[in-house]
Amino acid sequence: MTTPLSDGSDWSFELLEDYHREIVRIAENFELDTYRNQIEIINSEQMLDAYASVGMPINYHHWSYGKHFMHSEQNYRRGHMGLAYEIVINSNPCISYLMEENTMTMQALVIAHACYGHNSFFKGNYLFQTWTDADSIIEYLVFARKYISGCEERHGVAAVESVLDSCHALMNQGVDRYKRPSPISMQEEQKRQHDREEYLQQQVNDLWRTIPVSKAADTEKPETLFPSEPEENLLYFFEKHSPLLEPWQREVIRIVRKVARYLYPQRQTKVMNEGWACFWHFHILHQLYLDGLVTDGFMLEFLQHHTNVMYQPDFDSPYYNGVNPYTLGFGMMQDLKRVCEAPTKEDHEWFPDIAGSPWRETLDFAMKNFKDESFILQFLSPKLIRDLRLFCVVDDAKKEYLEVSCIHNDDGYQAVRESLSQTHNLSNIEPNIEVYKVDTQSDRTLHLRHERHEHRPLDDNSTVEMLKHVRRLWGFNVQLDSYGDEKVKKSYHCDEDDVGAEEAEEKEAAEA
Amino acid sequence: MTFFIDRRENPKNKSAVNRQRFLRRYRKQIRESIRQRLDNRSITNTEHGEKVSIPARDTAEPFFHHGSGGRHTHVLPGNKEFTPGDKLARPKGGGGGAGEGEASDQGEGIDEFVFELSRNEFLDFLFEDMELPNLTKRELIGSDEVKKVRAGYSTDGAPGNISITRSMRTATSRRIALGAGKRRELHKLEAELAELRNQPTASMDTKAEELELRIDELRSRLSRIPFLDDIDIRYHRQVNEPVPTSKAVMFCLMDVSGSMDQNTKSLAKRFFILLYLFLERHYERTEVVYIRHHTRAEEVDEEEFFYSRETGGTVVSSALELMRQIINERYPTSEWNIYGSQASDGDNWPDDTQRCNQLLDQILPLVQYYAYIEISEHSPKALWKTYEPIQQSYPDVFAMQNITGAGDIFPVFQELFRKETA
Numbered sequence: 001m002t003t004p005l006s007d008g009s010d011w012s013f014e015l016l017e018d019y020h021r022e023i024v025r026i027a028e029n030f031e032l033d034t035y036r037n038q039i040e041i042i043n044s045e046q047m048l049d050a051y052a053s054v055g056m057p058i059n060y061h062h063w064s065y066g067k068h069f070m071h072s073e074q075n076y077r078r079g080h081m082g083l084a085y086e087i088v089i090n091s092n093p094c095i096s097y098l099m100e101e102n103t104m105t106m107q108a109l110v111i112a113h114a115c116y117g118h119n120s121f122f123k124g125n126y127l128f129q130t131w132t133d134a135d136s137i138i139e140y141l142v143f144a145r146k147y148i149s150g151c152e153e154r155h156g157v158a159a160v161e162s163v164l165d166s167c168h169a170l171m172n173q174g175v176d177r178y179k180r181p182s183p184i185s186m187q188e189e190q191k192r193q194h195d196r197e198e199y200l201q202q203q204v205n206d207l208w209r210t211i212p213v214s215k216a217a218d219t220e221k222p223e224t225l226f227p228s229e230p231e232e233n234l235l236y237f238f239e240k241h242s243p244l245l246e247p248w249q250r251e252v253i254r255i256v257r258k259v260a261r262y263l264y265p266q267r268q269t270k271v272m273n274e275g276w277a278c279f280w281h282f283h284i285l286h287q288l289y290l291d292g293l294v295t296d297g298f299m300l301e302f303l304q305h306h307t308n309v310m311y312q313p314d315f316d317s318p319y320y321n322g323v324n325p326y327t328l329g330f331g332m333m334q335d336l337k338r339v340c341e342a343p344t345k346e347d348h349e350w351f352p353d354i355a356g357s358p359w360r361e362t363l364d365f366a367m368k369n370f371k372d373e374s375f376i377l378q379f380l381s382p383k384l385i386r387d388l389r390l391f392c393v394v395d396d397a398k399k400e401y402l403e404v405s406c407i408h409n410d411d412g413y414q415a416v417r418e419s420l421s422q423t424h425n426l427s428n429i430e431p432n433i434e435v436y437k438v439d440t441q442s443d444r445t446l447h448l449r450h451e452r453h454e455h456r457p458l459d460d461n462s463t464v465e466m467l468k469h470v471r472r473l474w475g476f477n478v479q480l481d482s483y484g485d486e487k488v489k490k491s492y493h494c495d496e497d498d499v500g501a502e503e504a505e506e507k508e509a510a511e512a
Numbered sequence: 513m514t515f516f517i518d519r520r521e522n523p524k525n526k527s528a529v530n531r532q533r534f535l536r537r538y539r540k541q542i543r544e545s546i547r548q549r550l551d552n553r554s555i556t557n558t559e560h561g562e563k564v565s566i567p568a569r570d571t572a573e574p575f576f577h578h579g580s581g582g583r584h585t586h587v588l589p590g591n592k593e594f595t596p597g598d599k600l601a602r603p604k605g606g607g608g609g610a611g612e613g614e615a616s617d618q619g620e621g622i623d624e625f626v627f628e629l630s631r632n633e634f635l636d637f638l639f640e641d642m643e644l645p646n647l648t649k650r651e652l653i654g655s656d657e658v659k660k661v662r663a664g665y666s667t668d669g670a671p672g673n674i675s676i677t678r679s680m681r682t683a684t685s686r687r688i689a690l691g692a693g694k695r696r697e698l699h700k701l702e703a704e705l706a707e708l709r710n711q712p713t714a715s716m717d718t719k720a721e722e723l724e725l726r727i728d729e730l731r732s733r734l735s736r737i738p739f740l741d742d743i744d745i746r747y748h749r750q751v752n753e754p755v756p757t758s759k760a761v762m763f764c765l766m767d768v769s770g771s772m773d774q775n776t777k778s779l780a781k782r783f784f785i786l787l788y789l790f791l792e793r794h795y796e797r798t799e800v801v802y803i804r805h806h807t808r809a810e811e812v813d814e815e816e817f818f819y820s821r822e823t824g825g826t827v828v829s830s831a832l833e834l835m836r837q838i839i840n841e842r843y844p845t846s847e848w849n850i851y852g853s854q855a856s857d858g859d860n861w862p863d864d865t866q867r868c869n870q871l872l873d874q875i876l877p878l879v880q881y882y883a884y885i886e887i888s889e890h891s892p893k894a895l896w897k898t899y900e901p902i903q904q905s906y907p908d909v910f911a912m913q914n915i916t917g918a919g920d921i922f923p924v925f926q927e928l929f930r931k932e933t934a
Binding site for chain 1: 514515516517518519520522525526527529530531532533534535536537571573574575576577578579580581582583584585586587588589590591592594595596597598599600601602625626627628
């Protein structure tokens with residue numbers, strides 16, 4: 001019989017090493033493939049700092065981070081909010097911040113959760129592999145911070161701030177949804193940067209060449225669309241094609257774009273990422289218990305935290321705040337293991353290819369090749385739908401009432417699964433806005449096009465505000481048309497020269 | 513390979529720059545909020561910062577998102593009695609369950625973004641673009657406050673003040689001084705002894721014995737010189753040096769006669785608060801003297817000054833008289849910067865004018881600045897007219913302004929202490 005590693009809630013660096021050694025052993029037995037770990041102990045104040053810069057260990061200065069800091073500080077001080085036990089950064093080595101206030105149990109839980117759960121997810125999942133470069137992110141952030149503070153010195157804080165404001169506003173429109181990037185290394189990145197600045201400037205101006213050309217060519221030419229294909233990455237479009245920007249402004253746009261791209265996978269894999277991490281802390285800590293390394297008290301404390309995180313209030317509870325991604329993710333991972341190990345007749349019907357397969361490989365496959373939307377669509381089982389008693393309510397603005405469309409029964413499983421998948425689909429949650437064309441022959445008005453999904457309109461106030469930002473980056477007039485059923489339903493303009501002051505008008509287009 | 517790194521000792525204020533950026537960006541809103549907040553502050557509460565709230569709408573960062581409308585399918589957990597096809601009334605105001613994906617719609621309200629300013633930040637915001645007039649005296653003033661400074665060494669003092677290097681140096685020199693003669697003789701005898709042994713003679717043995725005896729004696733005497741003696745110990749000497757401090761006293765004069773209602777008084781209070789905070793920033797010590805008056809004047813504490821009610825007529829000169837008297841008794845002008853501030857609704861006994869003028873002629877040369885605010889909608893009233901000639905004779909020291917409502921206080925204050933742009 002082995003003796004427990006420790007008893008009591010105090011931790012020390014020696015104990016952390018002891019626990020960590022055992023956790024590594026178990027994680028290796030489970031064949032978890034991770035980046036190297038760098039575990040840092042921080043205090044609550046530093047945790048607040050980390051919150052403020054969207055979890056990045058280093059970031060450029062911007063007032064909005066100050067705002068977030070003050071907001072969380074105020075909430076924390078007044079006791080409205082607890083702090084996270086840990087923050088983990090998708091970098092290589094994988095940096096995890098542990099709070100010094102945590103008990104020994106919590107530190108062990110957090111090490112298992114972040115350093116082995118999240119870490120292996122970052123390393124394995126295809127989205128992170130294609131979109132982020134864990135090796136260079138820290139270096140890139142250091143570069144970004146230096147570059148932006150250099151710009152502030154040369155051009156003034158206010159000038160840089162206004163560009164950043166507009167870029168931040170458009171951050172969600174700053175990623176390629178359909179294309180795949182080709183990652184390049186940090187060194188190359190820097191080497192290219194200088195050339196790019198000057199080269200780009202020439203390119204842009206060329207679009208509106210003022211040197212007279214022969215008239216014959218001018219007259220009969222049919223109007224060509226620019227851009228030749230709609231562009232959904234607005235920040236990319238401005239970086240490359242906005243006519244009036246200075247080179248440094250293009251680089252600032254690029255920096256925000258890169259950060260947006262780095263964060264994009266996390267937004268698409270919230271359920272999977274947390275589910276995966278919870279699954280592993282659950283199994284690793286249980287293994288510690290089976291090996292006799294932790295006490296009953298340890299397990300009770302751990303289980304209490306675990307169940308708190310997993311709590312899913314019912315829809316009619318005052319605490320209800322959407323489907324808890326931890327509950328859903330952990331539930332699905334556990335369920336997947338069950339389907340592999342002890343499939344029922346129903347499971348054989350729904351998951352013929354994985355029922356009864358080795359669970360470890362199946363889970364790895366699921367972790368590596370999916371994002372929330374596809375993961376739910378592929379693996380949400382009827383059993384879990386029944387357990388959570390999921391049901392769908394259709395809210396159609398055209399009707400006076402809400403309608404329950406499907407529930408957790410034989411007829412409803414597929415529909416519930418599809419609906420839940422769609423609510424995790426970022427391209428449905430966020431409005432689909434593209435650069436449609438530019439009036440290259442007249443006043444350079446930029447035309448944006450919003451395709452309504454399920455007839456959902458844009459929010460008027462924020463859209464008017466947003467167009468000011470778009471106009472600031474574009475430098476000329478902007479028009480946004482909101483399309484539904486192939487027709488313009490509503491148009492927004494931003495015309496005047498002064499971006500900050502004018503009220504953008506909106507008019508109802510003639511409804512058919 | 514895994515590293516544990518203890519970051520707890522790292523500097524904390526990573527967000528300080530971002531915080532400053534935020535404060536600068538919302539300067540206008542924050543100042544507005546501070547002005548409103550002044551109502552609730554106690555006059556001498558300057559220990560704390562201030563909670564500030566500015567409209568969340570102003571600080572919002574927009575992004576493209578859907579408005580209400582269109583078709584949404586919500587997936588909810590915890591079904592109890594519903595079956596497909598059930599029709600439900602639409603909940604009002606987006607509350608209850610069907611809120612997913614629409615949370616941002618509810619940002620329309622007048623939510624406030626609340627945060628805390630530190631005391632210094634608060635005062636910076638409050639008093640930017642203002643300065644104290646007539647600062648001449650500030651530099652000159654000494655006082656009985658003292659500070660300990662080191663002034664050489666002494667032979668006695670507290671053990672805590674022992675200067676080790678100085679004591680050791682003294683000990684070394686004492687040892688050298690006491691031992692020098694003996695050591696010289698010792699060396700001589702040793703040389704003699706060595707020579708004697710080199711050239712043996714008949715009487716050598718006795719001579720050598722004598723020498724050895726003497727050498728031993730010298731050695732033992734040398735070894736008895738103490739390494740460190742009480743008389744070696746030196747102490748850092750500390751003397752009291754007077755510290756120049758700048759002190760200010762602020763006289764608050766207020767009319768509490770029947771015509772001053774609570775509202776007028778609270779306007780006056782806010783003015784006094786501002787003045788107090790402002791003086792506090794410029795002087796290391798600021799005292800406040802509260803003088804209230806109707807037909808008689810008396811010195812009271814803060815509580816009584818603002819909240820007790822008296823009735824009766826108004827004789828302003830009684831308060832001025834008391835002020836002059838207090839200055840003479842307690843606040844010699846060589847030590848104190850004196851500021852007078854008077855709030856009144858402008859009523860005064862008509863026969864009092866002459867007396868007021870005389871008293872002010874005596875008081876104004878003593879003070880740095882005297883501000884009179886008249887809280888009245890029907891200004892100018894009797895007191896204003898009384899003071900008008902005075903303002904002309906003492907334009908640098910005497911100022912008066914009219915306040916009609918709460919909104920005026922801060923602008924008037926700013927006007928009184930406007931930074932002179934040279």
